[in-house]
Amino acid sequence: MTNNLANNLADILARIAAARKAAINPAPATHLVAVSKTVSEEGIRAALAAGQRLFGENRVQEAQAKFPQLKADYPDLELHLIGPLQTNKVKEAAALFDCIQSLDRIRLADALAAERDRSGHAPRLFIQVNTGEEPQKAGVLPSDLDALVAHARALKLPLEGLMCIPPAADDAAPHFAFLLKLARAHGLDHLSMGMSGDFELAVKFGATHVRIGSALFGVRA
Ligand SMILES: *Cc1c(COP(=O)(O)O)cnc(C)c1O
Secondary structure (H helix, E strand, O other): OOOHHHHHHHHHHHHHHHHHHHHHOOOOOOEEEEOOOOHHHHHHHHHHHHHOOEEEEEEEHHHHHHHHHHHHHOOOOEEEOOOOOOHHHHHHHHHHOOOEEEOOHHHHHHHHHHHHHOOOOOOOEEEEEEEOOOOOOOOOOOHHHHHHHHHHHOOOOOOEEEEEEOOOOOOOOHHHHHHHHHHOOOOEEEEOOOOOOOOOHHHHHHOOOOEEOOOHHHOOO
16 A cells, blocks of 8 residues: 555656656646545545655545644645635634635635734635636636735735646646646745646646645545
C-alpha cells in the first residue's frame, strides 16, 4: 500500500515535470494538491512519509476529523479547502485551512472578512469560477467575477488565484484557457485546475496547482 502510494506519487510528480517541460508557457511552479477526501488518516500518513505536504479536502467536517493531529505532527503540512463552503462553517474552516479555493460569492467574502477581524484567521483565497455555467455547480459565474474580485480586494482579503472544475462531459482545454485569461485580466498569479484525468493538459495552460486524488490514492469507494 505504502509502496504503491510512493510509486504513484513519484509517477505523478514525473508527469507534472514532463508536462512543464513540454509546455510553451508553464507557470513558474506547479504544486501537487493531494486530494485526500475519503482517504483514511493512515493513507494520508503514507503520503506524508513519501514526502507529500500539500493536501486538499472538500468537506470541512471530514478535514476537521483527520487533520488537526496530522498538522501537529507535520508543522509544514499545508491544507486547502477545495469544496463548497457554507457561511456557518467559516469559523471552523478559517481556523483549519491554509487556503480556501472555493470562494464564490459576496456573502462568503463578507463572512471570511468578519472572521479575520474576529479571530485573526485569514486563509489565502482562490475564487472558484463556474466556467461551464452549470446550474448545479458551485463557483461564481464568469459574468459576476469582476464584482467578486473587487469586493474581496476592498475587504483586503488575501486573494491569490482562481480555481475551476470543468464540466465532466466537456473538453477541458477551453475551460483551462478561459481560466488563465480571467486570471491574467485580474492580475491573479495562481491557477488551480486539472485533476487525475487531465492535469497534464492543465499544466500546459499554466496551472500552478493541480488537484489529484484517485491517481494518487486509488479510486474512491
Ligand atoms: C475530488 C476532487 C478532485 C480530485 O479528483 P480526482 O479525479 O480523483 O483526481 C479535484 N478537485 C476537486 C474539487 C475534487 O472535489
